[in-house]
Amino acid sequence: MKSCTRAHVQFLCRVGLACLLTTSAFSQIREIDRSKLPQDGTVQSAYSDLLPIDQFARTYEAKWRFPVPKEEVASRFLLALHTLENAQKQAPANKELQLFTGLVAHLAYNLDIEEAYDPAMKLLQAQANEDFRAAWFLGIHQCQSNNSVGGMQLLLRVETSSTSLPGAFWQDYANCASVTSMPVHAVRAYDNVKQAGDGTPIDAQLEQIARNRIKKSDPTSSYPAKEAWYAQQIGDRVRFTSNMCGESFTTKATSPVNINDVSKGSCVVTITSEKYPTRDGSATATLLVLTQIPSEGESLEAYSQRMLKNPRYAGKTPLTGVPCPVANCLSFEIITDKLYKSEGGAHLIAVFFQSDQPTYPGLRFETPQPLPRAPSGSSEPTFYRADETLQRFNGPLYTFVALDANQDIYSHARAEFDDLLKSLVIDSK
DSSP states (O other): OOOOOHHHHHHHHHHTSSOOOOOGGGOSGGGSOGGGSOOSHHHHHHHHHHTTTGGGGSSOOSSOOSSSOHHHHHHHHHHHHHHHHHHHHHOTTOHHHHHHHHHHHHHHHTTTOGGGHHHHHHHHHHHTTTOHHHHHHHHHHHHTTTOHHHHHHHHHHHHTTOSOOOHHHHHHHHHHHHHTTOHHHHHHHHHHHHHHOSOOOOOHHHHHHHHHTEEOOOTTSEEOHHHHOEEEEETTEEEEEETTTTEEEEEETTSOEEEOOEETTEEEEEEEOOOEEETTEEEOOEEEEEEEOOOTTOOHHHHHHHHTTSGGGTTOEEOOSOOOSSSOOEEEEEEESSSSGGGTOEEEEEEEEEEOOOSSTTGGGOOOOOOOOOOTTOOSOOOOOOOOEEOOOSSOEEEEEEEEEEGGGHHHHHHHHHHHHHHOEEOOO
């Protein structure tokens, strides 16, 4: 596997996301159980020799700033790597030795020892499915080289594999999350470092950088739609997501979607269905997704009644069997011949639900994103300013999802409406 260029690593460091101010409490080698290693002098000496200096090799340093000269640190790591590789020939079944060797290779690579890249990948991959430490070290190795997305995906997997992870893991996790545009994950990781209570230090500057990327939304202001929403095409569908509005949904790539600017805590999206045949020709249905901050003290039921005061919703009756994106929904059906008479009358659906603010708003919407590419052929550090993320409006949000169709096309439009509800991902507790 091809290793990354140093320009790429410099990119990470100059962004200020991958270069940590390390201390001895931040040691990864301490995660290796030396009692499970071969007890001969060379392996144990390698462990003892690297323990006080592994903090200097946790990331690539474009400008060396540690008390021990880089040449000396690199020399000791290279010697240890060769020692451990030779020891493996004598004890090929010792998994702790394999893990230790893979970790040393990873750290050596950060010291410009290019030959260490492949051993790190090979040895850590061999145990990544059975030992969270191997997956952790491999994940951060990838994140610091040419596969930050793959590295973060591994760290996300490690997160689910254990209920008790060391603070050093969460510090690495926060670092990689910042690199892959996952600031909410980074903030949560910094909180987990503190909760670990094992003395792992936190770089206050990097933590503040992550927290500053999350911008509080103001319910009294207006935001352009392009600032409040983003879209991602997935096959023949498009997923629209708004951290601010606390929701995400998909539509067919061919469906016309109109997203209004967010104004005074209100998010309005209308979707036009496909054109379906009617007795007089053809027609489309309209699907509405309206999410907003409720009036103070207003219950969801009161909100639904207020929204259905429009005469077009006269004669509403409760409806069951409608897909609900949260635990509970209020659903109503309106059938009337006062609208769309030439097409069999109107058939309308109205669904209401509440979403409560989660501890880490926006967490469920974040996925690892690749770094922007550096200019082709450039060997100089690349400067990059990370985008800010608008946080979900504080407190509970009420959502009104509606279908406005005529009777002739109702069955087709209802299928699209149910698909919309099933696709909704709500940022809630």
